[in-house]
Amino acid sequence: ALLQAQANLAKDQAQLAQAKADYERYAYLLKKRVGSQQQYDQALAAYQGLKASVAADEAAVQTAQVNLSYTRIHSPIDGRTGNLIVHAGNLVKANADTAMVTINQIRPVYVDFSIPEKDLDQVRANMAEHPLPVFVTTPTDKDERERGYLSFIDNQVDSTTGTILLKGTFKNANERLWPGQFVNVTLIVRRMPDQVVVPSQAVQTGQDGSYVFVVGEKMKAEMRKVVLGATVGGDTVVARGLKAGETVVTDGQLRLVPGATVIIKQGLEPRQAAS
Known part of the structure; x- marks a missing residue:
């Protein structure tokens, strides 16, 4: 023609x-x-x-x-093709609902994850100031991390789960991340250097607020009021009330009173407030 x-x-x-x-x-x-x-x-x-x-x-x-x-089909993205659905000799009609092949983009790759809606305001506020780094590890290699950045926040909260969808973009130069793969995601919202942290189980709540038992001289327990910050994983930030290097009690606080002698259980190491 x-x-x-x-x-x-x-x-x-x-x-x-x-x-x-x-x-x-x-x-x-x-x-x-x-x-x-x-x-x-x-x-x-x-x-x-x-x-x-x-x-x-x-x-x-x-x-x-x-x-x-139209006899040549060009992919709008660079990626990797999957299993061929249509082969040479098959009849293909225009506007068919069945795809001929699926192409997944590998570089860059996007990682979907969700966070509780209570953390949304903090994420948005810090994202407006600077790009937020995202780190992922695979279940089979938890020591090797891939670094990316937060690139997408969904426009609504999932009312059934109380979470909101986020996406991180990763260059994936070595192609360690694969479409459909399960990964562990860590989103760094903000950094708080030189903070004192203690195991969360060391923090107790009383009538006057939060407190911890500090092991002082001669292994005597001292009840110390503290002002708490954020809790990350199993650790809690102590904004005021503790100094780096002080030893806190993480078990048996119900049997302690100020001035009581603290005995370290066999096989357990004393936990110190870390900076």
Whole structure:
């Protein structure tokens, strides 16, 4: 179809060139009053008709080129193809619901994860200030982390789970992350350097607020009021009330009173407040 359209275009272009020459010739003769008006009008009509034919031929060529381009399918993304669904010899119709092949983008790759809605305001506030790093590890290799950044926050909270969907973007240069793979995700919302943290089980709650038992000199217990910060994993930040290096009690607080002697259980190491 394309070759035929191109041949028709070439033929009409040749005829158009001849018609243009005839039109210009009869226009000159009419101007010199040696040609007839009828010959001029016929030459003009033939010239204009062939111009229209050439325009139609050019449109036919473009249509044929577009139709020919449909015989090659180009992926809009770079990625890796999966199992072929359609093979050579299969009949494929236009606008079919069945895909011929599935292509998954590998570099970069996106990791979906969710956070509780109570953390959304903090994430949005810090994301407005700077990109938030995201780290992932695979279940089979927890020591090797891939670093990316938070690139997407969904526009609504899932009312059934009370969580919101987030996405992290990873360059994945070594292709360690694979589409559909389960990974462990850590989102760094903000960094708090030089903070004192204690095991969360060391923190007790009384009538006057939170407190911990500190092991002082001669293994005597001292009840210390503390002001708490964020809790991350199994550790709690102590904003005020403790110094780095002090030893706190993590078990048996119900049997302690201020001034009581603390005995370290056999096989357990004393836990210290860390900075």
